[in-house]
Amino acid sequence: MKRLSILPIAALFILLGAQVTFSGPFDFGKILKEITPPKKPEKPAEKTEPPPAPASSQNQSQGQPGLLDLGGPLLGLDSKTTGRIKQGLQGLQQLQPLTFEEEKEIGGSLAVEVFNRYGGAYPDARLTRYVNLVGKSVAELSDRPDIEYHFGIVNTPYPNAFATPGGYVMVSIGLLQMLKNEAQLAGVLGHEIAHISRKHALSSIEENRKLQGIGSIATAASGKQLEVLDQIIGFASNLIFETGLDPKLEYEADRYGTEFAYRLGYNPNGLRESLKILGTSQKRTGSIFSKTHPSFESRYKTLTQAIQRYDAKSGLFPVLETRFHSYFPTQP
Amino acid sequence: MTRFLLSQARLPAYAIFAGIFFLCGTFLTVPAYAKTMYVKKSGTKLMEGDSARAKVLGTLKEGTPVEVLRHSGRYYEVAIPGGTKGWLFQFYLTPEAPAHAPSGGNVLEALGGREQVSARESSSATSIRGLTPVSEQYAKNKGISPASVDAVKQMEALSIPREEREKFLAEGNLGEYGQ
Numbered sequence: 433m434k435r436l437s438i439l440p441i442a443a444l445f446i447l448l449g450a451q452v453t454f455s456g457p458f459d460f461g462k463i464l465k466e467i468t469p470p471k472k473p474e475k476p477a478e479k480t481e482p483p484p485a486p487a488s489s490q491n492q493s494q495g496q497p498g499l500l501d502l503g504g505p506l507l508g509l510d511s512k513t514t515g516r517i518k519q520g521l522q523g524l525q526q527l528q529p530l531t532f533e534e535e536k537e538i539g540g541s542l543a544v545e546v547f548n549r550y551g552g553a554y555p556d557a558r559l560t561r562y563v564n565l566v567g568k569s570v571a572e573l574s575d576r577p578d579i580e581y582h583f584g585i586v587n588t589p590y591p592n593a594f595a596t597p598g599g600y601v602m603v604s605i606g607l608l609q610m611l612k613n614e615a616q617l618a619g620v621l622g623h624e625i626a627h628i629s630r631k632h633a634l635s636s637i638e639e640n641r642k643l644q645g646i647g648s649i650a651t652a653a654s655g656k657q658l659e660v661l662d663q664i665i666g667f668a669s670n671l672i673f674e675t676g677l678d679p680k681l682e683y684e685a686d687r688y689g690t691e692f693a694y695r696l697g698y699n700p701n702g703l704r705e706s707l708k709i710l711g712t713s714q715k716r717t718g719s720i721f722s723k724t725h726p727s728f729e730s731r732y733k734t735l736t737q738a739i740q741r742y743d744a745k746s747g748l749f750p751v752l753e754t755r756f757h758s759y760f761p762t763q764p
Numbered sequence: 765m766t767r768f769l770l771s772q773a774r775l776p777a778y779a780i781f782a783g784i785f786f787l788c789g790t791f792l793t794v795p796a797y798a799k800t801m802y803v804k805k806s807g808t809k810l811m812e813g814d815s816a817r818a819k820v821l822g823t824l825k826e827g828t829p830v831e832v833l834r835h836s837g838r839y840y841e842v843a844i845p846g847g848t849k850g851w852l853f854q855f856y857l858t859p860e861a862p863a864h865a866p867s868g869g870n871v872l873e874a875l876g877g878r879e880q881v882s883a884r885e886s887s888s889a890t891s892i893r894g895l896t897p898v899s900e901q902y903a904k905n906k907g908i909s910p911a912s913v914d915a916v917k918q919m920e921a922l923s924i925p926r927e928e929r930e931k932f933l934a935e936g937n938l939g940e941y942g943q
Contacts (some may be wrong), residue, residue, distance in 0.1 A: 450916065459935040533896070540899030543916045548908045553915035564922055565932045569939060573855045577805050578826065578895070580918035614936070665902060696933075697838075697942035748943060752936050 434663045530597070538637060539598025541665050542672060543584075546594050546602045549673065551587035560585055562759045567621040568602060568615060573695040574622075575688070576629035583621065591710055594672060595624035597634045609760065610709050614752035618696065619703025622689030630688060632681045633671060640667045673716065676724030683726070686735045690742075695748055699749040700742035707732045801840075801857040803828040810872065814839035816940035821850045822872040826859065829926040838942060844872060892922050906917075906918035 433679070530538075547553060554560070560583070567583040581599040591607035594600075601624040611617050627633060640663060671677065686703060694700040711728030725731070806826040813821040814836040824830075830842035830852065839851045895917050903913045931940040 537896045537898040539901040540895045542910050543919070544895075544899060544903045544908055545906075547912035547915040548903075552909075552911055553918065561922065561924070564924060565929065566922060569929060569933060572805075573939070575858075582916075582922065584915060584919040600916070661898065661902065662905075697936075697938040750937055755936065764786060 452495075484723045529639070530634065535634060536598035537661075538634075538665060538668055539596040539600050541666055543595035543598075543600040543602065545665075545669055545673075546596070546600075547584070547586060549589075550592060550602075550604060554585035556585070556605075559608070559759050562588075563603065563608070563617070563621070566618050567625070568690050568698050568701040570618050570622050571599075571625045574625050574629040574692045579628075581625060581628070585729040591713065593620060593624055595627040595633070596672065597628065597631070597668075599628055599639070601625065601628070607710070610708070610713055611706055611756070612753065613702070614756040615693065615698040615702030615708070615750065617691055617702070617756065619696045620706050622691075622693040623660065623703055624689070625692055626685040627677070627686035628680070629692075630681070630684065632677050632685065633668060636663065636671055636677065637668050640655075640664075672724070674724070676732035679726040683731065683738075685733050686731055687738045690735065690739050694742060694749070697749055699751045700739050702751065704735045705733060711735065770936065799832050799859070800829050801832055801842075801859055802861050803830065803852075804856055804858050808846075808852065810842075810852060810855045811839075812850060814841070814851045816853070816934070818851065821848065823838075824872060829861070830857065832857070838940075846872070848872060 453470055455568075563585060564583045568581055571577065571581040579599050584600070584602045585608065586594075586602050586604045589602045589606040591606060591610055592604040594602045597724060601621060603620065604626075607620065608617070611620070644663065676682070686707075690700050690703045693702055707728050711732060714728060779908070790802050803824045803826055806824070808824045808826075810824055812821055824844065825875045828844060830840075830844050833841045833843060834852075835841075835854075838854050840857065841849060841851050842857075843849050895913065899916070900913060930941075934941045939943065
């Protein structure tokens with residue numbers, strides 16, 4: 433009796449595997465894909481394509497019956513029930529976290545936007561290498577050292593810094609020229625690394641994706657749903673360049689950024705000092721910091737409290753002012 | 765009833781102190797570093813001593829569990845599976861088991877060529893390199909200048925050899941080379 437009741441459940445489970453991309457180690461979906469003949473390459477996106485379908489139909493095959501469609505009748509399921517199961521599975525797919533590849537697709541697109549909006553790349557290979565040496569070393573001791581981090585300098589005199597998902601960090605030459613030592617640079621980069629390692633922007637993007645009922649970005653990027661990809665990147669772009677993250681996440685990035693730089697051995701006052709410098713200069717410079725971040729004064733006060741535990745030791749840790757200045761001969 | 769129980773629970777002061785002493789003894793005599801931690805990334809060097817300049821015994825794979833034996837400066841003495849002891853820079857370890865556990869076999873990789881390879885090459889997450897075609901397509905659709913696309917490609921292409929990074933850290937007394 434028990435065996436009989438298990439069989440249909442097992443069969444249904446196998447069929448479900450074809451519809452859902454599991455993130456676990458045993459992926460029925462992939463196994464079934466491997467034994468299914470490869471699909472013909474899809475045509476590139478055309479403007480005549482219909483707009484992105486609502487959530488419930490985004491990942492449906494285009495008129496091709498899926499395994500569930502074929503297997504449903506075998507299990508005694510009517511088409512209505514099969515449809516409901518499919519809807520549930522598509523909802524489940526939206527709940528799957530973004531893959532690292534998808535994270536890079538979003539982050540890479542946003543990084544391109546950063547360079548496009550803020551004056552392109554600053555043409556100094558030696559300085560860029562130095563920023564990478566500091567940044568990659570700090571990132572290595574972050575809580576997410578298993579991804580590759582990339583650091584670039586944008587050619588704008590305004591003090592700005594950006595982190596986009598997937599490991600991209602951009603700082604402006606204007607900000608770099610305001611800093612006084614390497615510990616401050618490590619703190620600033622640490623703050624940006626913390627946004628990536630703590631997945632701050634990514635979490636908001638994921639939340640939005642679920643709210644909007646958007647499924648896999650891979651589907652979106654397949655050429656049929658480019659509007660969907662635009663929608664995701666549009667949201668992320670607005671978050672990074674206009675509205676900013678939740679202020680709590682900025683304070684968190686300050687704490688973690690300080691911690692990451694401290695782990696590498698830098699004086700833990702680096703980021704705090706840079707906040708003071710930026711706060712002082714804010715009145716005479718234009719920066720998007722003011723609209724996307726809490727005030728420097730508030731961040732400085734909050735961080736001062738948070739890093740008290742380091743103070744007793746801070747004198748032992750280097751700030752590396754001389755090395756820093758060797759890359760900034762025109763430092764005022 | 766409650767009052768009765770409380771009055772019965774009232775014990776002589778020496779008995780209470782003896783109890784506290786016993787409890788403290790039970791918990792505090794556990795060695796402070798007798799805990800399991802995990803290697804954060806592949807290629808982490810296991811050293812013979814508590815210094816970056818000590819002899820390298822080998823490199824460990826991401827997710828390798830180690831027993832922390834003691835602490836010296838910014839280093840932990842650890843025992844790896846199989847019993848080999850050595851020293852690791854403390855921030856290369858995490859108390860949480862990473863998603864990428866070692867695939868089995870010898871967790872201590874041989875020195876030599878493997879040591880020169882970036883640790884990240886073994887990670888499935890980081891096997892995805894370069895600006896993705898999706899990002900390029902996005903830029904093209906948005907009419908973003910090729911120079912901005914190239915700027916991100918150059919960021920991706922900039923690779924720093926381990927030797928250069930170690931020299932940088934050593935000169936600044938940072939990381940494993942710090943106090």
